[in-house]
Amino acid sequence: MIALEGVTARVGDFAVEDVSFDVPQGAYGIVIGPTGAGKTTLVEAIAGLVPITGGRLTLGGTEVTHAPPERRRLSIVYQHAYLFPHLTVRENVDYGSDSSRTTVELLERFGLAEVAGRNVRVLSGGERQLVALARALARRPEVLLLDEPFAALDPRRRTSVRRELRTIYFERRFTVLQVTHDFHEAGLLGDVAVVLERGRVLQAGKPEDLFRRPASPAVADFLGAENVFAGVATPIRDEAPDWVQSPDADTIEHAVAFTTGAVTLYALGHIIPGTAHAVIRADDVSLSRTPVSTSVRNQFRGRVMDIAPAGAITRVTLDVSGLPLVAAVTTRSAQELQLAPGAEVYAAFKATAVHLC
Amino acid sequence: MTARPSRLGAVPTVLASLAASLFLLFLVAPLAGLVGTGGVAGMRLLFTDAELRSALVLTALSATLATGIGVVGATPVAYALARGRFRGRAVVSAIIDLPLLIPHPVAGIALLLVLARGTPLGEALSVFGARITGSVFGIVCAMLFVSAPLFVSAAREAFDRVDPRFEGVARTLGDSRWAALRRVTLPLAWRGLLAAAIVMWARAVSEFGAIVILVYHPRVASVLSYERFTTEGLKGAIPVAAILVLLALVPLVALRALRGDGGLPSRRR
Numbered sequence: 139m140i141a142l143e144g145v146t147a148r149v150g151d152f153a154v155e156d157v158s159f160d161v162p163q164g165a166y167g168i169v170i171g172p173t174g175a176g177k178t179t180l181v182e183a184i185a186g187l188v189p190i191t192g193g194r195l196t197l198g199g200t201e202v203t204h205a206p207p208e209r210r211r212l213s214i215v216y217q218h219a220y221l222f223p224h225l226t227v228r229e230n231v232d233y234g235s236d237s238s239r240t241t242v243e244l245l246e247r248f249g250l251a252e253v254a255g256r257n258v259r260v261l262s263g264g265e266r267q268l269v270a271l272a273r274a275l276a277r278r279p280e281v282l283l284l285d286e287p288f289a290a291l292d293p294r295r296r297t298s299v300r301r302e303l304r305t306i307y308f309e310r311r312f313t314v315l316q317v318t319h320d321f322h323e324a325g326l327l328g329d330v331a332v333v334l335e336r337g338r339v340l341q342a343g344k345p346e347d348l349f350r351r352p353a354s355p356a357v358a359d360f361l362g363a364e365n366v367f368a369g370v371a372t373p374i375r376d377e378a379p380d381w382v383q384s385p386d387a388d389t390i391e392h393a394v395a396f397t398t399g400a401v402t403l404y405a406l407g408h409i410i411p412g413t414a415h416a417v418i419r420a421d422d423v424s425l426s427r428t429p430v431s432t433s434v435r436n437q438f439r440g441r442v443m444d445i446a447p448a449g450a451i452t453r454v455t456l457d458v459s460g461l462p463l464v465a466a467v468t469t470r471s472a473q474e475l476q477l478a479p480g481a482e483v484y485a486a487f488k489a490t491a492v493h494l495c
Numbered sequence: 496m497t498a499r500p501s502r503l504g505a506v507p508t509v510l511a512s513l514a515a516s517l518f519l520l521f522l523v524a525p526l527a528g529l530v531g532t533g534g535v536a537g538m539r540l541l542f543t544d545a546e547l548r549s550a551l552v553l554t555a556l557s558a559t560l561a562t563g564i565g566v567v568g569a570t571p572v573a574y575a576l577a578r579g580r581f582r583g584r585a586v587v588s589a590i591i592d593l594p595l596l597i598p599h600p601v602a603g604i605a606l607l608l609v610l611a612r613g614t615p616l617g618e619a620l621s622v623f624g625a626r627i628t629g630s631v632f633g634i635v636c637a638m639l640f641v642s643a644p645l646f647v648s649a650a651r652e653a654f655d656r657v658d659p660r661f662e663g664v665a666r667t668l669g670d671s672r673w674a675a676l677r678r679v680t681l682p683l684a685w686r687g688l689l690a691a692a693i694v695m696w697a698r699a700v701s702e703f704g705a706i707v708i709l710v711y712h713p714r715v716a717s718v719l720s721y722e723r724f725t726t727e728g729l730k731g732a733i734p735v736a737a738i739l740v741l742l743a744l745v746p747l748v749a750l751r752a753l754r755g756d757g758g759l760p761s762r763r764r
Contacts, residue, residue: 187663207666220664224682233678234668277668 139163139198140184140281140315146192147183152337154180156193159332159342163198164311168328168345170321172360176337177317181283184315185214198280198313212281213274217289219266221258227269228254235276244272248302264295271299275306282307284316321361333357351493355415358495364420364453364464369398371407371414371494394494400459404435405492414494420453422491423465426484427475435489438463442481445472452477456485526740533737540734547735550719551742557631557715558699561638565646565695570688573650574676578659595644599704602641607709610636633709638699646695653687654680690753697746701739 140161147154154176161167171177182188184195186207195203202210213234221230227250232241245251248268253261258269267287274282288296307314316328331345340360341353352358358366373392396403396416403416429437440456440463452472456463463485467475477483540547575581576588594602610627611617620626627633657680665675681688703717711718716739724732 182663185663185667187660187666206671207663208669208671210667212667214664214667216660216664220658220660222661222665222679222683233665234670273668283667 141196144193154337165329167315167330169317169332171334175334213279214283215270215287217286219270231272281313358417365418367398367416401461404489407494409494417493420464420466423487434486437486533733537734537738550716554716557634561635561699562696565643569647577651577654603705603708637705642695642698646691649691653684657683
């Protein structure tokens with residue numbers, strides 16, 4: 139378990155400030171953020187390599203805010219591996235290993251037995267990363283910190299290293315905190331995701347919650363939401379038929395009319411009237427060539443501006459009364475609809491697919 | 496149309512080559528002249544002149560002792576300056592570099608002021624039978640004072656070249672701060688540290704100004720060459736000076752070999 143309460147750590151002029159989040163025991167946490175967000179400073183503060191100047195850090199139930207790194211029962215793997223260049227592959231893996239048996243086991247498991255006697259300088263990028271991972275795991279850490287460990291690998295190597303890590307993770311169930319700037323990785327791997335920018339947490343929670351209900355347009359934008367619109371939210375009267383009370387009695391959800399440019403969307407939310415942002419994931423938008431009679435509250439006529447096929451998915455950008463709306467449909471559907479730039483289409487999405495923030 | 500190289504473009508190259516040649520000539524000519532004139536006689540003196548032999552042995556041993564003390568005392572200082580982020584680091588660095596900038600007889604006078612008999616430190620040393628004037632102890636002190644800053648500077652660079660993240664990884668793998676230093680940092684920095692020690696040793700061997708203030712007897716090689724010059728003139732000083740130049744090549748060659756400088760440009764990878 140990793141628990142941060144208002145943690146502040148400083149490196150030169152840069153600081154991560156007032157960072158709070160929890161990664162439960164055995165869970166896989168992801169820290170996402172753009173370059174320079176403070177992700178590495180944060181993991182190094184958790185590792186004890188950057189001093190924590192404020193707040194409280196708990197690992198596995200023990201407070202370790204000011205404990206030295208060697209007493210934290212964790213390991214760290216950096217993007218550039220930092221293998222000890224004066225040692226062989228075996229000596230690197232054995233460095234902090236709990237037993238020579240564990241070392242041999244990991245060397246075999248990661249396919250490194252054949253290169254065990256070699257100096258690490260002659261290894262390829264993928265092999266180096268595997269050695270770094272094996273070295274970190276040989277210590278049998280309770281917490282594994284990964285600082286963009288797959289970023290320098292080619293896609294095929296990345297998949298195989300990631301698979302190997304996942305297998306060991308499911309076997310041993312240690313707690314992982316991985317840093318990445320790739321939000322797809324967060325969706326693929328994480329139980330908990332933390333969005334960091336300029337040293338501060340913008341949002342923390344389950345990855346699907348972050349994707350579906352980003353706390354701010356900045357989070358939505360960073361997490362790759364295709365449709366983020368600024369506008370004005372106006373709650374619809376309580377006596378209207380679509381007034382809704384949420385199961386949680388403390389929060390009341392209203393039907394909301396959200397106006398952006400010449401377009402008014404229909405949404406649900408508990409939001410203060412006034413300026414806000416609406417976020418709609420492209421895969422929540424469906425397309426048809428004729429208006430259809432459905433339960434969806436948002437249906438708009440638009441013109442195709444751009445079609446971008448990417449494998450099985452095609453992203454279609456529409457002009458809806460001046461509003462650029464992106465829909466993600468299967469490439470087969472796009473072909474069957476005979477979409478082409480300038481073609482008239484109807485876009486539809488549910489009120490529940492519109493997230494207001 | 497192809498552009499033709501301008502003749503004017505060659506002028507800076509010619510001027511730069513001329514300046515470089517004159518500069519190299521200025522450095523090499525006196526040394527080559529000295530070795531050419533007195534090299535053979537100097538080598539002969541090595542077998543016949545017992546005073547020269549003992550001066551050379553005294554010089555080498557004193558420099559080795561000074562370097563040993565310097566390595567033990569200055570390595571932690573260099574490490575602290577490379578890794579530490581403490582207030583006053585720039586001031587500490589400047590103070591350590593100071594002996595490099597002051598005239599070396601002034602360094603000798605400063606040592607005399609603090610370590611001579613009659614001073615609290617001098618009296619404390621005399622309890623152990625050590626005195627700074629006219630003794631090997633004085634020679635070692637003078638050598639240490641003027642050459643240790645070079646070691647600190649070079650050793651600090653050697654530590655700077657080792658990324659602190661290596662130490663960080665070692666510590667997450669269970670090492671204490673000392674264990675990480677011993678198992679990772681020192682093995683990665685040893686070439687630089689050895690080079691720093693060689694530079695310090697070479698500088699200690701060549702010291703004259705501070706030593707001559709403290710210790711005229713027993714004579715180290717530099718003091719002997721000066722004495723031969725004042726008593727026998729140029730003719731008597733040249734063979735001794737030539738042998739010192741030839742011996743100075745030994746640490747320089749060792750240094751270049753350590754840095755892997757084989758004279759060929761390294762190939763880009």
